[in-house]
Amino acid sequence: DTGVSQNPRHKITKRGQNVTFRCDPISEHNRLYWYRQTLGQGPEFLTYFQNEAQLEKSRLLSDRFSAERPKGSFSTLEIQRTEQGDSAMYLCASSLGGTDGYTFGSGTRLTVV
């Protein structure tokens, strides 16, 4: 068990560019979650998958955001036409179900300049 892995750890991009983040969950976990955390705030739910199915999306996830989890393994979160307001820490978490709760990754910090 190597934990939840997120890449890259840091990303600096120019406004208007597209960015993609990757999350590798704990291998036996069937649920995968994306959260966004801005400075001084708690994480906010974006979306989650059970296996490859995207079961819920927050209204925070505008049409510039898309998440996928092909084959129910790793997941990607893409942001198109980035804006300065997208600057945040993007956190991924996974879980097995039951009452164990989540395991979070270390996050990807996005800075849009």
Place this chain on the structure above:
Amino acid sequence: AQSVTQLGSHVSVSEGALVLLRCNYSSSVPPYLFWYVQYPNQGLQLLLKYTTGATLVKGINGFEAEFKKSETSFHLTKPSAHMSDAAEYFCAVSSTGANSKLTFGKGITLSVRP
């Protein structure tokens, strides 16, 4: 709808003193409640959780929390603070299960004075 209120953004205690971080929640159904800790530039680590059963929950690093339904509270305590406890602490609630969407509070930064 579910929500979490963490009053105050910063708590400072002396090393060896009691730590008390407050959390109040709102949930239309029996909640699942969590405390997470976050160190700088890292993800969140689960300290403890309440799902069902015993209302006093013990977690890692000597922390514990008590679920009080009548007060809609889930305050986090530790009898004796250690320098390594300095971090940001988040309370979270889920109304639909321990592995469903979590709603987090804004967090409290704990400082520990030598």
